[in-house]
Amino acid sequence: MKARSLVFDLFGDYLRYRGGEARLRGLISLLACFGIPEATARVAVTRLRKEGWLSATKQGRETVFALTDTAWQMLDEGRERIFRRSTGPWDGQWHMVIYQVPETERALRERLRKQLAWVGFGPLSSSVWVSPHDRTGQVRQAFAEDPAVQLDVFHSRSEDIASDRAIAARCWDLATLDADYAGFLDDYRPRLSTYRRDPPEGADALVERMRLIHDYRRFPFHDPDLPPELLPEGWRGRRAHELFLEAHGLLRAPAEAAVTDLVNGSAKTP
Known part of the structure; x- marks a missing residue:
């Protein structure tokens, strides 16, 4: 387990219930349990702050760290996927996203695919992704400010349940x-x-x-x-x-x- 991911997990599962912040020496003590040296812990915290995931304030002679709003949003989305599972019968409807991204924007296309996979979509073809859950709004929101991404959304049904299972096996x-x-x-x-x-x-x-x-x-x-x-x-x-x-x-x-x-x-x- 790496120091970076451990910091996120410690905030998400523990420190959020203790005011959502921690002193640097407290983080160092926590990371030491996992064999993370103090120097490595300090570097990880500094980098997370520079990247905008952590904020820092001074309380006397000590530095107190907290996650930024962006970091909390990411953690909450992850927690939702980890701890919750859909229940109840399926309505039989597929939710489809067809995207277009310029060939020159390969990094953006890869980020889009990762986002689609994260929220539960699978590739029916290279640019056509489907999900039995309507999470198209999450995809639209994630790329609302990226004019290079064009998304078309459809909601449809297949011929029968055998076709549905075949689609799932393909994706x-x-x-x-x-x-x-x-x-x-x-x-x-x-x-x-x-x-x-x-x-x-x-x-x-x-x-x-x-x-x-x-x-x-x-x-x-x-x-x-x-x-x-x-x-x-x-x-x-x-x-x-x-x-x-x-x-x-x-x-x-x-x-x-x-x-x-x-x-x-x-x-x-x-």
Whole structure:
């Protein structure tokens, strides 16, 4: 786990509930739990500030950092994708985005594709992306100030459910994703049993919970959160999500206690 991503995770899962800010020495103590040296922690925080993700204020002789509004928005969008899954029956409607980006704007095109994938769209063809969820507004908002991006949005239905499943199979590599979920379940089922009996304490609990988030959050980048009607038989994504939520909840109290001790300077770091 890298210092940069750890800073975001610490703010998103812990520091937001403690006023949304932290002293530099508190951040250094927290990052030390993950083997991040003080010098590396200082560099990471400085870079995040220069990039506009962190703001800094002086309180006496100490510097206090907080996430900027842009950073909070990014974290909240990520949290929505990680912790929530769509429920209920699908209405059978596909939401389609057809885009045009000049050939000279390759970086912009790649950013658009990443945004489409992030909100759950899949490529039916190179410039035609579809989703069973209506998140076209999020895509439009993300590129509202980019005149080089032209978006056309359509809402339609296919011929039948067999066609719908064929579309889903074309747009996403569900077999590989299901296998990745199986690996996650194999890794964390034994740990979950341990969390239920005797959860870790102190910095160990914080590290374990952060590792859980780190290992699970890659899935929302690839999982479009398809409705059950479009999923293959025996899909393991739902079970993995339920395990993640239970493990995350079981580790919450000891991890939060560790954060409190560390930011208050009363706990020893490794």
